[in-house]
Amino acid sequence: MRIFLAGGLVATAMFAGPAQADTAEAEWTPSTFQLSNGMDVVVLPDHRAPVVTHMVWYKVGAVDEDPGKSGIAHLFEHVMFKETDDIGPEEFTTIVQRNGGQLNAFTSWDYTAYYERVAKTQLETMMELEAERMTDLIINDDPEGPFISERDVVKEERRQRIDNNPGVILQEQVMSALYQDHPYNITIIGKMEEVGALTPQDGLDFYKKWYTPSEAILVVAGDVTEDEVRTLAEKTxxxxxxxxxxxxxxxxxxxxxxxxxxxxxxxxPKVRQPEWERWYLSTSYQEDKDLAYALDVALDVLGGGRTSRLYQALVEDQKIAVSASAGAWLSLHDAAPAVLSASPSDGVSLDELEAAYMAVVEDVLADGFTDEEVERSRNSLAASAIYQRDSQAGMANLYGSTLAIGGTLEDVMSYPDDIRAVTKEDAIAALRQFIGGDNNYIEAHLLPEEESQDDQ
Structure with missing residues (x-):
């Protein structure tokens, strides 16, 4: 399905489980400690190459913005790359790249993260840079200065990524309706008028409140030991x-x-391919881990890929759709959306597509899953998680994102075993709880302009 996430580079993890490691793989077993100022540190050894991934996760995201201040978490991500007392304008990026490194950042509803991937010998320099911008960021009222100039950049980003993208506009409307008064109802990038009204003082207040060691998690994955990381972390x-x-x-x-x-x-007029969607409220890994794992398996069987019930029925057999899927944003902290989605083949109306799609869903809700398809799905999810341990950055990302929303290291390490423990009874019960019965939902239609009158 198409999922558009506005704000930062958060799209990397919305459908990923909270674990990407096999408990049998001791090389990924983390070591942890806490600095005296409250900063948590996680070390993930990976000695295959002399490189490290260095990430700082702040326990703040769009969910934490004050009323009327939407977009400040994402704007602040931009400002963090600008200027400090000891680092000149744009110099942060130049220093990392000059040392052969890669860097970026992303903002979620639930956290903000910054990372660099460098040679092991540059790890101390990365810590010095991040510590500097944690404490001495420059925020002023200069129209050409870091805060106001980046505020204008974010406004232009919204114009390009949201206001010019019909799919994102529809998603924004859906999230607003689905979450009503909950903070998830506002897009991460923020409302244009509220972003434009943010002041440097708003930035300073946000910085002092959230960008502190006690609200940060350091994750270092790579060719390091706990002792090496501890020495450098305490020094910086x-x-x-x-x-x-x-x-x-x-x-x-x-x-x-x-x-x-x-x-x-x-x-x-920019829409080329119509889209039909239904959005339900479900759960999350953080809200109810076992129930979320069961829903994960159920949605994978129902619409997780080309072997799923929906794809086989609507795309392969009936040829009524060019795509058909189901999934949920279970890595959010609060209750996540579960989304049913499909795009019709040429000449097929959304009404016809919806009827065919829901016929498959109703058949599953009535008759349940087979042992074979549930086993295939849970083994596939577990295998994907285990294969992902080969990605150093992926491991740092998943440990950091899990801890940043209040999860535990055990949540990460036990995922393959936990997902394999899901039964067909667990899976269908979870699907019936959130998709079946009289549950309310938001239905969304994305259409070319000329088709709108025929569809309504």
């Missing part, structure tokens, strides 16, 4: 003084159920 991050008197309260809250089913239609 460990020198940052604690100035915060109390821990900030995160913006997470219970998601209220939908009061009614709604249909949203968005038309645009």
């Amino acid at each position: 991050y460990g020198q940052i003084e604690v100035t915060q008197t109390e821990i900030p309260t995160r913006g997470w809250e219970e998601v209220q159920p939908l009061a009614e089913t709604q249909t949203l239609v968005h038309t645009d």
Whole structure:
């Protein structure tokens, strides 16, 4: 299915399970410690090459923005690359690249993360750079300065990535309806008028509140030992003084159920391929791990790929759709959307597509899954997780993202075993709980402009 995520580079992890390691693989067993100022540190040894992935995760995202200040978490990600007391404008990126490294950052509803991938010999330099911008970032009211100039950059980014993209516009409308008064209802990049009104003082307040060692997690994966990382971390991050008197309260809250089913239609001349979707509220790995794993398996059997029930029925057999899928954003902290999605073949209306799609779903809800397809799905999910351990950056990403939303190292390490333990009874029960019965949902239609009158 098409999932558009606006703001930063968060799209890397929305459908990934919280684990990408096999418990039998001791080389990925993490070691952890905490600096005296409260910064948590995770070390993931990988001695295959003399390189390291260095990530700093801040426990703040779009969910934590004050009312009327949407987009400040993502804007701040931009500002962090600009200028500090000791690093000139744009020099941060130049230093990393000059030392042969790669770098980037991303903002989610639930966290913000910064990373560099460099030769092992450059690890101390990366820690020095990140510690510098954690403490001495320049934020002022200069119209050409780091905050105001990047505010204009983010406004242009919104124009290009959201306002000019019909699929993202529709998703924004759906999320607003699905989450009502919950913070997930606002796109990560923020509302244009609110971003434009953000002030340097807003930036300073946000910086002082969230960009502190106690709200940060350092993850280092690569050709290092715990002792090596501890020595460097204490020398750099460990020198940052604690100035915060109390821990900030995160913006997470219970998601209220939908009061009614709604249909949203968005038309645009730029749309070339119509899309039909249904969005339900479900759960998350953090909210109910076992239930989320069962739903993960169920949605994979139903619409997780070319061997899924939906793809085989609608694309291969009936040829009524060019795509058909089902999935959920289970790595969010709060209750996640479960999304059913399909695009019709030429000459097929959305009404015809919906009827055929839901016939498959109703058949599954009535008759359940077979042992074979559930076993195939859970083994595939577990295998994908195990294969992913070959990605040093992927491991750092998944450990960091899990811890940043309150998960544990055990959640990461036990995923393959936990997903293999899901039974067909668990899977169908989870699907029936969220997709079946009288559950309300948001139906979304993305259409070319000329087709809108025929569809409604």
